[in-house]
Amino acid sequence: MPIERIRYLPLRGKITDAVSAAQCIQDGTNLFISGFTAGYPKLIPQELARRARAGERFKINLFAGASTEDTVDGILAEAGVLAWRRPYMSDRIMREKINRGDIYFKDDHLSSLSEQVRAGNLGTADVAVVEAVCITEKGHLIPTMSVGNTPTYVREGRRIIIEISDLPIELQGLHDIFIPEDPPYRMPIPIYRAADRIGKPFIELDPNRVEAILFSREQDRYPIFHEPDEVSRRIAEQILDFVRHEIRKDRLSPTLPWQSGVGDVANAVLAGFLEDDFFQEIEIYSEVLQDSVLDLIDIGKVRAASGSSLTLSDKARRRFFNEIYRYREKIVLRPVEISNSPEVIRRLGVLAINTAIEVDIYGQVNSTHVMGTHLMNGIGGSGDFLRNGAVSFIVTPSTAKEGRISAIVPMVTHVDHSEHSVDVVVTENGLVDTRSLTPRQTAEQIIRRCAHPDYRDMLWDYFQRALKERGGHEPHVLEDAFFMHRRFMETGDMRPR
């Protein structure tokens, strides 16, 4: 019985439908929602889209934890009701509108948004809409498949709308909710191991600010993961080989936790552990936990997995829901300011693996802007992990678009992560540890080892020309630095005809 999920009785009077609940959301509302690739509200966004389709003219500012797929970002972008959206998103329609300037977007490090909200830098938190599996006897919230910024949004939201999901109630106990203090008088975040629980298993809620409660049977959209292809497998293999070597040389401890970004390559790295005997009792201190984490737990290889969301394929979800009690012993979901905390990442010595759009010969990284201008998704947590990891890996297939684009370029067209923060660059062709190389040595190695054979000569020519014509610590021929991108824009291929 859904009503039993509201165990705090005074709140049962707040049950209503989406139409009336959403009435408090009007033109100019700042809307703060749960959701971090999973765990976003569904009914209110649908209702807002419906109102727009029915002809109502209004614009809201939408703040989430991270991406919320087409179920929220897609339909709201399409409905044309968004003035602002922050932070990270990955929806196709929203992306197009952001790139046209129709939706305002500012790309924040995920670790820092909650703090900005608490400081009031994003304006008043007019309405918070959150998905939960239940409201406890004391009136607290149990979130669903993600935590993200929800604890702060619930604390700051003037009005709160709760969508009670029909996901298994056993999710209770999965989350660890801790809102850090704000400067100047604050204490350390007391996490010393990936598994440490430092907070409460629920989000504290002021019942007086609850505007409405809805019951929802809507599900998160399932991401589709592909079996690791040859490219991802090669990237994963090289990373594991490298770390194994560093451990044997006693330059890395064998018990450092791992972070692996979003997408197929990231999934493949963790999948690589499946067939590897060297690594045992793995700890994961990451952001988004994907299918591969469950696989590793099943074979007893994971000691602990910490993240801010659990984003599972349809199949993995069913497995997870059948045995939550078992996975719950290994998995902990935290607010993103904790999963991505620079302090904790650095303390634990995380091995951080993130995917780039393109990398240049000196190791500068573009994670966000295709051809320097068009936003792909956003920086997400990549900066949080890259800048603070014990070793930071940047991975990318050496080409995109069936080989017509080289992901290794003379100069990236946008920089999200500078060479100072990038340690190791990996493509399917090879791996370069830049930590003890000069920029010129890095260039030589990245061209030789990481670039795709089709592009090696062209990159080498550029580098030699820069050395001769300009020199300097990082030789570049500024007027030609983007010649490969220009060729692609003109001919649709970075290779000459």
Next chain:
Amino acid sequence: MPIERIRYLPLRGKITDAVSAAQCIQDGTNLFISGFTAGYPKLIPQELARRARAGERFKINLFAGASTEDTVDGILAEAGVLAWRRPYMSDRIMREKINRGDIYFKDDHLSSLSEQVRAGNLGTADVAVVEAVCITEKGHLIPTMSVGNTPTYVREGRRIIIEISDLPIELQGLHDIFIPEDPPYRMPIPIYRAADRIGKPFIELDPNRVEAILFSREQDRYPIFHEPDEVSRRIAEQILDFVRHEIRKDRLSPTLPWQSGVGDVANAVLAGFLEDDFFQEIEIYSEVLQDSVLDLIDIGKVRAASGSSLTLSDKARRRFFNEIYRYREKIVLRPVEISNSPEVIRRLGVLAINTAIEVDIYGQVNSTHVMGTHLMNGIGGSGDFLRNGAVSFIVTPSTAKEGRISAIVPMVTHVDHSEHSVDVVVTENGLVDTRSLTPRQTAEQIIRRCAHPDYRDMLWDYFQRALKERGGHEPHVLEDAFFMHRRFMETGDMRPR
């Protein structure tokens, strides 16, 4: 009597001269020295330069805390004995050789080098040479005007050479030495206020590894500070106005500590407090403490000042040495991995002010490479502070080279700090808080407010053209993004004739 400065008697037998002490430094030696704009050894570098001039052929790899001026970097670079140099440096001759590729240089975040050394990533620490004011009864070292990476170099160094300086012995008690643990099993760095002392007032030393002790009367080179000019004063004024406003609006706490980078502008910001009544009981959590800090202490405005070195003009030094006991109550010098610790900077909520070479219309920052190719000094601690400050300011005069170069450009030629980590951009013309702006809005504001009037139209034209011809979240015309730099390289002026 200098010999009394070696209070640990067994070590008195190690007193020798530079010629014999330096014999353990041979071709291929990894040499780790104290020094962080101040507090570097002088005799050994001079002896090495002498050997080179006398015709001996050898190359060493030199690692310091940060820059060591011409007294070390300059003479060793000139002598041609350096294979490698890490991290930050600021000497003219060394810079030239690095840019020619004659000296290998890798630009590390200052906070991370000690940890790399302990992990063994930089090779064995063959010889450590450190400046100290004395050796205590227990055989520990009291450093001089900086701490930098010295504690780790002394711990890791296989052979240690100590240069006993004749600076006042009262420096004892100024330093706070704490080497953090290394991952994965480490605890927080327990600093909760800028003034907190968490370590010992000396550097622990294994007397068995002491190779030689020298007495030195050589002094650090005095930096020359200029009285704040109109440009620096305007920059400082705007920052103080902005912070005052944010405090009044309750978006910032009035007690956040300040960091201010190196150089005249940085000095001017702190000088700005002298004539300001709003800010009282200031805390400084910075890297290099300069003259302005003493001035502020003298008028009772500073509650605490923490840094890794004290770099004072001739005049200020004399004042400091006369009353060390008084300044010592306010000032603490720490290892750079603590002064620049991302964990601590974030916890305290530091207001971070750093100088750029150039900034682009979207807020991307170049701190290191002139025209994208030629290294100026290095990233230093700017990334440590910028990436973790509660508010990160990037400051620069709007032009360089008598107006022939605009420091506001369409696209920076090298990126050290990405827009995601830069909050506020300030020139003498104006200030832009980018935290709630889209990239396009940021561009409009930076052009309008920060750029020099001579360059505004040219930047605006570029931005409009990029908007029209390319669009996207950050419009750029890649083939023209460096048109101003190219014009400068061709004509010596970014302005058209």
